[in-house]
Amino acid sequence: MKTFLAFVKKEFFHILRDRRTLLILFGMPIAQILIFGFALNNEINNAGLVVLNRAGDYESKQLLAKFQNSTYFNLQDPVFTEAAIEQAFKDNRAKVALIIPLDFGKNMQAGNEQLRIIGDATDPNQAQTLVNYAKAIIADYLQQKQNTNTQLPITTAQPRMLFNPELKAVYQFVPGVMGLILLLVSAMMTSLTIAKEKELGTMELLLISPLKPFHIILGKVAPYWVLSFLNAVIIIILGVFVFGMPVNGSVPLLLLVTLIFSFASLALGIFISSKANSQLVAMFLSMFGLLLPTLLLSGFIFPIENMPLPLRIISNIVPARWFIELIKGIMIKGSPLSLLIKPFLVLCFITVVLTIAGIKGIKTRLS
Amino acid sequence: MEVVISTDKLTKKFGDFVATNEITFEVAKGEIFGFLGANGAGKTTAMRMLCGLLKPSYGSASVAGFDIEKQTEQVKQNIGYMSQKFSLYEDLTVKENFRFYGGVYKLKRQVIDQRLNEMLGNLGMLNVENSLVASLPLGWKQKLAFSLAMLHRPKIVFLDEPTGGVDPITRRQFWDLIYEAAHNGVTIFVTTHYMDEAEYCDRVSIMVDGVIKALDTPENLRKQFETDSMDGVFQLLARGTSTK
Structure with a gap:
């Protein structure tokens, strides 16, 4: 010893x-x-988002406000053509683009809105993550809308991330x-x-x-x-x-x-x-x-x-x-x-x- | 004459290679025994067996009266060792080194400190007690390493080329330490490359290819091989040629 x-x-x-x-x-x-x-850190904050807002109506602005409020996205100047989206990806202004169709608000009332999310998949993992964030925000918004309108009872799956809800x-x-x-x-x-x-x-x-x-x-x-x-x-x-x-x-x-x-x-x-x-x-x-x-x-x-x-x-x-x-x-x-x-x-x-x-x-x- | 090391046909084989081949010799108490041989002649293997680091293939040996195979622990308690490579830790002070090795040999702290003081006093190096070993000159370190090997008062000290890389004056001083230890009854078993050092030994053995080719006092060896220096003897035996 x-x-x-x-x-x-x-x-x-x-x-x-x-x-x-x-x-x-x-x-x-x-x-x-x-x-x-x-x-x-593989969480992504302040990713550039460009929006091609063809609708420009109240609902679309509400949705964009939701994006603006999230820490994940940073809204860039709006674009007006799809070519401009590609340009925004190329000069790294944006990682994700959102296209809001002409009759967004109207269609949503009818329950068949047609949004398009485009990701810059140069970095596939990052693109996937961002697209998922965007989807989540949209889903959240739609649900809110449906609750306030209380029109159609729609079944939706509610994901819950156990043990690490904030991922x-x-x-x-x-x-x-x-x-x-x-x-x-x-x-x-x-x-x-x-x-x-x-x-x-x-x-x-x-x-x-x-x-x-x-x-x-x-x-x-x-x-x-x-x-x-x-x-x-x-x-x-x-x-x-x-x-x-x-x-x-x-x-x-x-x-x-x-x-x-x-x-x-x-x-x-x-x-x-x-x-x-x-x-x-x-x-x-x-x-x-x-x-x-x-x-x-x-x-x-x-x-x-x-x-x-x-x-x-x-x-x-x-x-x-x-x-x-x-x-x-x-x-x-x-x-x-x-x-x-x-x-x-x-x-x-x-x-x-x-x-x-x-x-x-x-x-x-x-x- | 009290015998402290005796071997009987001590042999070590590594596969087909016979490193030491049936070597038999005896060393008396207080003797300075020179163990010479070219590189690869089997010196280190023999020494490692005597220290209990290697098991012999066959044959036997006893050191300080203990069998090297069956009583390794007692052998270890009774031997000291110093090699050309340093045994001191450079990043410890002299005192810490001594306290560490003293602790390894289960010496009491007061005993360690007292012996350290005594040894440093004899060397005239009292002021280095708290210096880091790294800061000391090579010759000093070598003397300290020798003192360290003597700390637990072993009966036999094995020195493996202890003076490698040291200037002649320091070597001479180092040999004074060896003489003093031998005078006090400690047996010295030393390997060396320097033939002038071989002259300082009481008896010298010369190993060639695993076999002891000669074993006698330097004087007798010189007479036997009809040359005037140990170097001549060594050349004749190890290389089969004479420098004359």
């Missing part, structure tokens, strides 16, 4: 005296969450960034510090000392475990207080899952360091071996459901995938463990496998 404490103390000296390490440990997570939070992107990226950062910080930092000892030759001395390899690994891992856990807490706090992320589920469960995932990441780091003899190699391995799969295959950026089958299969062994699923379930849906048992067990299983692989990797190097 005393040797262990001496070791941990030494590790903390290393961490605290190296400004770069500190920056990566604490600067990176905060910067990432803020960047993802403010910049990489906030934060809900998607806070768990994603958490997974990414924990993995990077834990795996990269541990593999780097072990590779560093090898590079400097201090590893030899540790191995010759009465310390057992297991102690060395534990001593290396413990400080980073504490730090990455601290990191996770910072990210959660930022998510909650800066971006309004809810924590609907059990906080202890959330922390437990975080602890397990950081342990899996640390084990990955140890496994990497058993293969890498220099800091450079360790850095590359953790960057390309971990960063890309986590970013692309964890469901953080691209939905797993949309992936071709081989990628979907591979995504099963990406620990971040299960972690993100768990975090989303706990924070957003408030699900209890009993409903999250599958991702939980898979994550535990991956963690155990990685730990065994890590310890084996170190041992084979020593014999």
